[in-house]
Amino acid sequence: MSFSVPGPSPLPTAAQIDRRLRQILSADSAQTGDNAHTDRLMMMLTRSCELRCSYCFVALSEMHYGQDHPPERVTEGVPAGDLSLDTASRALDLLMTSEKPRLSVQLFGGEPTRRWDTLTGVLQLAEAHPRRGGRPLELQLTTNGVGLSDAQLAFLADSPAVVQLSVDGDATGNRFRRPHLPSAQRPEAQPEAITARLNAAGVRWFLNVTVPPAACDELPERYEQALKLKAPALQLNYATGMRFSDAQAEAYLMGLWRVLERDAQLHHPLNLMNWRNAADPAPLCGDVIVDVDGALMQVGGIFHERRFPTLRAAYSHGHLSEAERFEGRRASLLELWRRTKDALSPEEAEVFLSGMRLGAAQDLLCRVADRQLRPR
Numbered sequence: 001m002s003f004s005v006p007g008p009s010p011l012p013t014a015a016q017i018d019r020r021l022r023q024i025l026s027a028d029s030a031q032t033g034d035n036a037h038t039d040r041l042m043m044m045l046t047r048s049c050e051l052r053c054s055y056c057f058v059a060l061s062e063m064h065y066g067q068d069h070p071p072e073r074v075t076e077g078v079p080a081g082d083l084s085l086d087t088a089s090r091a092l093d094l095l096m097t098s099e100k101p102r103l104s105v106q107l108f109g110g111e112p113t114r115r116w117d118t119l120t121g122v123l124q125l126a127e128a129h130p131r132r133g134g135r136p137l138e139l140q141l142t143t144n145g146v147g148l149s150d151a152q153l154a155f156l157a158d159s160p161a162v163v164q165l166s167v168d169g170d171a172t173g174n175r176f177r178r179p180h181l182p183s184a185q186r187p188e189a190q191p192e193a194i195t196a197r198l199n200a201a202g203v204r205w206f207l208n209v210t211v212p213p214a215a216c217d218e219l220p221e222r223y224e225q226a227l228k229l230k231a232p233a234l235q236l237n238y239a240t241g242m243r244f245s246d247a248q249a250e251a252y253l254m255g256l257w258r259v260l261e262r263d264a265q266l267h268h269p270l271n272l273m274n275w276r277n278a279a280d281p282a283p284l285c286g287d288v289i290v291d292v293d294g295a296l297m298q299v300g301g302i303f304h305e306r307r308f309p310t311l312r313a314a315y316s317h318g319h320l321s322e323a324e325r326f327e328g329r330r331a332s333l334l335e336l337w338r339r340t341k342d343a344l345s346p347e348e349a350e351v352f353l354s355g356m357r358l359g360a361a362q363d364l365l366c367r368v369a370d371r372q373l374r375p376r
């Protein structure tokens with residue numbers, strides 16, 4: 001990746017990107033590394049989802065939806081069924097062995113709200129866990145919002161959980177990237193309706209936008225959409241596991257720069273989370289996840305299941321049944337990259353590396369924006 005914008009440009013050079021990536025790897029995750037203040041565990045509640053987003057590489061399945069997977073590790077392939085509350089409870093026990101002063105639980109899928117019974121059970125168990133010891137606990141769930149009922153919204157409004165809502169642009173973008181999204185016959189399933197209901201119910205939420213290479217230039221319009229939707233906060237991301245050409249990476253970064261400029265000019269009408277630096281490069285996320293069968297792994301093993309299937313085994317951290325302490329159940333970013341290179345073909349590793357470099361470039365761009373654009 002190298003950029004060729006004439007004149008003064010906020011875009012980093014290839015040498016700067018490589019240097020920053022080396023720094024990120026050797027410093028480890030600022031979110032979840034040894035020096036971070038938080039330990040975070042993600043939970044895969046189900047592999048069922050009513051959508052099939054074109055950039056989603058999770059091995060979704062409707063097989064055994066609604067059935068709790070026994071706490072036995074599936075050694076080959078991807079487990080079917082859902083996370084049982086018993087397995088989730090053991091995962092919480094493991095997280096609570098952490099010595100860190102802050103904890104975080106993130107519910108993921110599939111569509112986690114499809115197992116509402118487990119979701120509510122986990123939130124209650126986590127909050128009241130005897131080994132929490134009064135520590136701040138961040139609770140978050142990722143949802144497409146399509147199936148949320150009024151009663152569920154009311155529950156969430158009363159809960160400390162923060163909803164990460166993923167939408168995919170306007171109606172056109174939705175048709176292109178979310179082919180299963182209920183169409184205009186279901187206006188209540190469209191982003192405008194979902195976000196209006198979240199706001200009316202008083203749920204704490206933020207908008208999560210992920211663009212694939214084909215939509216690399218859409219960030220400014222996604223920002224405008226977030227303003228129209230009255231999103232309290234916005235996170236802009238690029239899709240992992242996909243190859244951005246140099247021109248697409250440049251368009252993505254320039255779009256992000258324009259968003260940061262506009263946000264600063266508007267005096268931050270929403271909480272644009274990209275201002276905060278030090279996010280892990282998207283493909284190499286430092287988080288640990290428990291799968292529906294109780295297997296523990298680095299989250300990229302699940303995020304990339306259909307794209308880089310060999311990463312599941314390479315990113316394994318064993319099984320809940322053999323884990324006594326949370327400490328030591330995650331890999332440093334450097335270790336993760338070593339495991340990645342060993343598991344992928346040279347061509348796959350090159351695509352993976354290009355995503356890491358885009359993350360490092362994004363980090364540098366946000367740092368420059370923070371210095372140049374943000375009023376002090």
Ligand code: SF4
Pocket residue numbers: 049050051052053056058109110111143144166
């Ligand atoms: S809503 Fe989420 S889990 Fe479902 S297909 Fe889209 S990205 Fe994947």
